[in-house]
Amino acid sequence: MSGSPIKxxxxxxxLDGHDRGAKVVARTLVEAGMEVVYLGLRQTPESIVAxxxxxxxxxxxxxxxxxxxMTHFKRVRALMEEKGxxxxxxTGGGIIPTKDQExxxxxxxxxxxxxxxxxxxxxxxxxEWIREHPRxxxx
Amino acid sequence: MGTDxxxxxxxxxxxxxxxxxxxxxxxxxxxxxxxRACARLITKVENEPNSIPGIRERLADRxxxxxxxxxxxPPGVGKSTLCSAIALGLxxxxxxxxxxxxxxxxxxxxxxxxxxxVRMDKFVGxxxxxxxxxxxxxxxxxxxPSTPYVADVIEAFGMDRILIETVGVGQxxxxxxxxxxxxxxxxxxxxxxxxxSMKAGIIEAADxxxxxxxxxxGADTVLQSLRFVYSLGSAKSGKAPxxxxxxxxxxxxxxxxVDTLEQLSTSIIQSGRHQELRQQRLVEEIKSGIxxxxxxxxxxxxxxxxxxxxxxxxxxxxxxxAYKFVREMCSNIQLTVDPKAxx
Numbered sequence: 001m002s003g004s005p006i007k008x009x010x011x012x013x014x015l016d017g018h019d020r021g022a023k024v025v026a027r028t029l030v031e032a033g034m035e036v037v038y039l040g041l042r043q044t045p046e047s048i049v050a051x052x053x054x055x056x057x058x059x060x061x062x063x064x065x066x067x068x069x070m071t072h073f074k075r076v077r078a079l080m081e082e083k084g085x086x087x088x089x090x091t092g093g094g095i096i097p098t099k100d101q102e103x104x105x106x107x108x109x110x111x112x113x114x115x116x117x118x119x120x121x122x123x124x125x126x127x128e129w130i131r132e133h134p135r136x137x138x139x
Numbered sequence: 140m141g142t143d144x145x146x147x148x149x150x151x152x153x154x155x156x157x158x159x160x161x162x163x164x165x166x167x168x169x170x171x172x173x174x175r176a177c178a179r180l181i182t183k184v185e186n187e188p189n190s191i192p193g194i195r196e197r198l199a200d201r202x203x204x205x206x207x208x209x210x211x212x213p214p215g216v217g218k219s220t221l222c223s224a225i226a227l228g229l230x231x232x233x234x235x236x237x238x239x240x241x242x243x244x245x246x247x248x249x250x251x252x253x254x255x256x257v258r259m260d261k262f263v264g265x266x267x268x269x270x271x272x273x274x275x276x277x278x279x280x281x282x283x284p285s286t287p288y289v290a291d292v293i294e295a296f297g298m299d300r301i302l303i304e305t306v307g308v309g310q311x312x313x314x315x316x317x318x319x320x321x322x323x324x325x326x327x328x329x330x331x332x333x334x335x336s337m338k339a340g341i342i343e344a345a346d347x348x349x350x351x352x353x354x355x356x357g358a359d360t361v362l363q364s365l366r367f368v369y370s371l372g373s374a375k376s377g378k379a380p381x382x383x384x385x386x387x388x389x390x391x392x393x394x395x396x397v398d399t400l401e402q403l404s405t406s407i408i409q410s411g412r413h414q415e416l417r418q419q420r421l422v423e424e425i426k427s428g429i430x431x432x433x434x435x436x437x438x439x440x441x442x443x444x445x446x447x448x449x450x451x452x453x454x455x456x457x458x459x460x461a462y463k464f465v466r467e468m469c470s471n472i473q474l475t476v477d478p479k480a481x482x
Contacts, residue, residue: 004186005249005274030250035274040257047263051256054270056178084175136162 011039016066062092201295209319214307219258228397237293280314281305328357353384
């Protein structure tokens with residue numbers, strides 16, 4: 001399946017309404033040949049993980065600019081484990097201090113991106129991660 | 140341009156070499172109602188066309204009861220919002236509902252931006268509904284090539300109403316006609332005058348026409364021009380399809396729409412039309428299956444790829460008809476069929 005497009009679910013958990021970043025990143029991933037399911041604003045961790053499950057997404061990308069990143073990323077990661085999606089990549093971006101990124105990384109959250117990062121770096125990171133973590137057929 | 144003499148026989152062995160190596164655990168979870176297994180199986184069907192015959196063989200016993208409802212129309216008329224409302228309405232009438240939403244793939248990068256879930260966020264986590272977004276990939280007729288098989292997976296998973304939302308279409312993207320039992324055409328006010336509705340194509344395929352956004356000005360004009368066009372007669376059934384004005388966002392007219400869909404579903408089941416459509420699709424499936432199977436077998440027994448490549452090179456350089464070559468090549472194939480096999 002190496003030739004199949006990578007499927008990414010992109011959403012914004014919580015009440016923060018700044019979705020320009022999420023749209024720019026979604027667009028970049030599409031330009032890179034990925035299939036992006038865009039969920040939009042005001043999602044809950046539950047709705048994001050439920051969507052990723054039905055879509056059989058390889059990657060979940062969260063955009064959090066509200067400062068509530070610790071809560072949202074932790075909760076989404078926990079739900080992914082609970083629903084059997086622990087083998088997928090959870091990544092994202094926003095205003096997320098380095099020390100918080102380290103804490104989240106220890107919980108199994110992937111690399112997080114911030115203002116000024118090159119969008120293409122996100123594409124490279126996802127491709128690399130998928131290459132290193134091929135999914136197995138067994139459920 | 141000589142070709143090898145090849146025999147293609149033994150049609151009794153048709154399914155040889157196509158069974159996919161799918162983990163048994165996946166099937167067990169699927170039959171147990173695990174949504175994750177259903178999602179995974181859909182991905183298989185999407186990404187590995189070679190696995191489709193084997194997968195369908197295992198699903199076959201569970202197919203044939205669901206009504207597949209195609210929802211089509213131009214971009215931006217509100218197909219997703221409407222599908223969301225229909226799905227909830229059908230679920231409230233004790234149906235288990237599958238929703239397949241197809242969005243266009245870029246012909247340049249292969250990527251796709253799928254935004255249907257933005258309008259379909261009312262039933263996330265609702266066990267009565269299973270929703271999946273599909274990128275159209277190589278499909279150019281409004282659906283992805285795998286859409287009918289994805290519908291099979293969802294039906295075998297236990298859904299008895301399946302909504303299939305096409306990409307935003309123009310006038311002649313008609314995949315949905317061959318995939319769905321019922322076709323709902325969605326239009327909106329300010330959609331063009333009567334001349335638009337008089338053109339051939341999608342408008343003839345509709346079993347039900349919905350004018351969405353009926354709260355906006357111009358809805359009456361659209362309804363009037365559609366009534367006029369249908370008063371002139373319809374090619375498909377000889378009678379005009381029901382015409383409804385709704386506002387999906389304001390949830391006006393939705394109850395009536397869902398009731399009408401239920402009546403149409405009952406009527407195609409009772410009239411035998413549903414069975415007939417299924418039979419037609421099976422005929423097409425068998426025909427194309429035989430073509431694929433024989434082609435694969437031919438490739439295994441000959442050097443056809445190379446011979447064709449050389450012939451094309453020759454024809455491109457020096458002219459001549461490709462069909463002359465095809466006739467020559469086919470005359471070297473002996474296709475023998477055991478008369479007893481066709482009894």
